[in-house]
Amino acid sequence: MSTSFTRRGFLGALGLGGSSLIMGLSACGNTQQAETKTEQKTEAKPAIDNPSVDVHKVYVDAAWVKDLIDGKLPESANYALLECSWGEESDSKAYTGGHIKGAVHMNTDNVESDQYWNYRSPEEFKDLFSKFGITKDTVVVCYGAKAVDAADDRVALGFLWAGVENVKCLDGGLDAWTKAGYGTETTSNAPQSTNADFGVTIPAHPEYIMSIDDAIKESEAGTVKLVSIRSYAEFEGKTSGYSYIDRAGEPKGAIWGHDTDDGSYATADGLTVGKDKLAEYLKESDASLDDHLAFYCGTGWRAAIPFLIMYQEGYSNMVLYDGGWFQWQMNPDLPVQVGDPKTGNVEYTTVSTLPTDKAVKK
Amino acid sequence: MKKNIRHKTAVSLLVVQLILAMVLAVVHYFTHARMGMARHMSHLNTKFRAALPMDMLVKVLLVVAVVCAVLALVIRLRRGIQGAGGWVLCALELAAPVFTVAYTLSSNASKDRAYFALVLGLALINLLSVPLAPLSSKK
Numbered sequence: 001m002s003t004s005f006t007r008r009g010f011l012g013a014l015g016l017g018g019s020s021l022i023m024g025l026s027a028c029g030n031t032q033q034a035e036t037k038t039e040q041k042t043e044a045k046p047a048i049d050n051p052s053v054d055v056h057k058v059y060v061d062a063a064w065v066k067d068l069i070d071g072k073l074p075e076s077a078n079y080a081l082l083e084c085s086w087g088e089e090s091d092s093k094a095y096t097g098g099h100i101k102g103a104v105h106m107n108t109d110n111v112e113s114d115q116y117w118n119y120r121s122p123e124e125f126k127d128l129f130s131k132f133g134i135t136k137d138t139v140v141v142c143y144g145a146k147a148v149d150a151a152d153d154r155v156a157l158g159f160l161w162a163g164v165e166n167v168k169c170l171d172g173g174l175d176a177w178t179k180a181g182y183g184t185e186t187t188s189n190a191p192q193s194t195n196a197d198f199g200v201t202i203p204a205h206p207e208y209i210m211s212i213d214d215a216i217k218e219s220e221a222g223t224v225k226l227v228s229i230r231s232y233a234e235f236e237g238k239t240s241g242y243s244y245i246d247r248a249g250e251p252k253g254a255i256w257g258h259d260t261d262d263g264s265y266a267t268a269d270g271l272t273v274g275k276d277k278l279a280e281y282l283k284e285s286d287a288s289l290d291d292h293l294a295f296y297c298g299t300g301w302r303a304a305i306p307f308l309i310m311y312q313e314g315y316s317n318m319v320l321y322d323g324g325w326f327q328w329q330m331n332p333d334l335p336v337q338v339g340d341p342k343t344g345n346v347e348y349t350t351v352s353t354l355p356t357d358k359a360v361k362k
Numbered sequence: 363m364k365k366n367i368r369h370k371t372a373v374s375l376l377v378v379q380l381i382l383a384m385v386l387a388v389v390h391y392f393t394h395a396r397m398g399m400a401r402h403m404s405h406l407n408t409k410f411r412a413a414l415p416m417d418m419l420v421k422v423l424l425v426v427a428v429v430c431a432v433l434a435l436v437i438r439l440r441r442g443i444q445g446a447g448g449w450v451l452c453a454l455e456l457a458a459p460v461f462t463v464a465y466t467l468s469s470n471a472s473k474d475r476a477y478f479a480l481v482l483g484l485a486l487i488n489l490l491s492v493p494l495a496p497l498s499s500k501k
Binding site: 087117242243 | 394395397398399400401402404405407408472475
């Protein structure tokens with residue numbers, strides 16, 4: 001065979017081998033990154049007496065978190081600070097690029113299962129809490145990159161559902177922290193596990209989450225208002241909003257509660273809006289904070305924000321419909337709407353008739 | 363088969379293998395780096411499982427990889443390996459089934475959402491080594 005093939009063959013084979021090597025290294029690397037060393041701690045930390053802020057208050061400012069980590073608050077005796085984002089720690093720029101001192105990375109995959117991206121089982125939450133040293137008495141503080149980031153809200157609501165009694169979200173996320181002039185660290189912090197009992201059967205608050213079966217039953221009976229926390233384009237059925245969801249539309253009867261990703265739930269200062277803004281959005285669709293509301297979005301992240309806004313105001317007439325549009329559109333028989341009922345330009349049909357070319361193209 | 367047709371076919375097969383390997387590397391990387399891609403792969407895995415007996419298929423493809431590797435090696439040795447480049451090509455063509463076996467046995471769809479896509483892609487790379495073997499040998 002000619003010399004030219006031998007040379008070209010060598011270069012091609014080198015590329016092939018090189019690609020294999022790259023894949024091998026990255027595959028091995030990812031397996032190794034998944035294993036985190038944890039330090040065993042067995043003693044249960046006590047419940048907090050006289051907390052500095054109401055246990056039900058969720059959104060706290062950067063100054064409060066600073067006092068917490070500086071040991072100036074009663075809550076400082078038993079807290080866990082979690083930087084919440086998707087992916088392993090090494091892949092999370094929000095963590096590796098600089099995190100609040102003492103924060104541990106919380107991969108949202110830890111609270112969501114692969115099948116429908118719904119919250120994991122009670123047993124999985126129990127193991128997670130043990131691994132992260134969290135009991136029902138631990139003050140858990142979650143934060144994301146910024147106010148519109150819903151990863152921390154998703155984790156926070158899951159923890160409240162499970163039974164953690166005092167869950168906070170840093171209002172405005174890491175953005176607010178750095179704007180306040182506080183520094184960050186890049187040292188990796190491992191979670192400190194515990195063998196102590198969580199302290200309550202998980203979930204302590206099953207009433208916070210609505211399954212798809214209940215969402216179907218209650219929306220048909222008219223006993224719940226499904227509130228879509230998605231973009232208007234998603235609500236109208238122009239796009240599914242996701243690269244992995246092929247169909248667009250909404251469950252029949254849903255009303256539009258505005259999107260969180262576009263800043264509708266953030267103030268000009270980058271903080272989370274209050275219940276008045278939420279009430280304003282609901283009023284657009286003749287709904288109010290007094291209705292039985294089921295917030296949902298694609299897979300449950302964005303919808304956690306209005307839930308937590310109502311939760312911290314003491315409301316109990318709201319739930320998170322966990323399956324979202326993702327799970328709804330998997331059942332061909334379920335009723336859907338395409339268009340905005342308020343404008344009169346709406347079609348009511350079933351999932352089976354929806355076109356499957358509405359995924360976001362990447 | 364005329365020499366230049368052999369030559370061109372061999373180079374084409376090699377290039378296809380290379381492109382496939384790079385595509386798999388990219389899919390693997392983005393599945394770990396991007397939530398949207400990870401969820402997309404998860405969704406694909408559900409479709410794979412619904413359409414095919416994936417756990418059995420993975421085992422079959424593992425056997426196919428080993429068989430292809432042995433076959434390609436035997437063909438090369440019998441037909442003769444030309445020069446240092448030929449030996450390097452032979453060794454690097456063995457890297458694919460070795461990697462396939464190592465990856466398939468050490469990982470799974472729970473650990474790596476790109477698992478099924480990678481196993482299927484690697485199977486294709488391994489299958490291509492069989493026709494490539496006689497085309498890139500001395501005789």
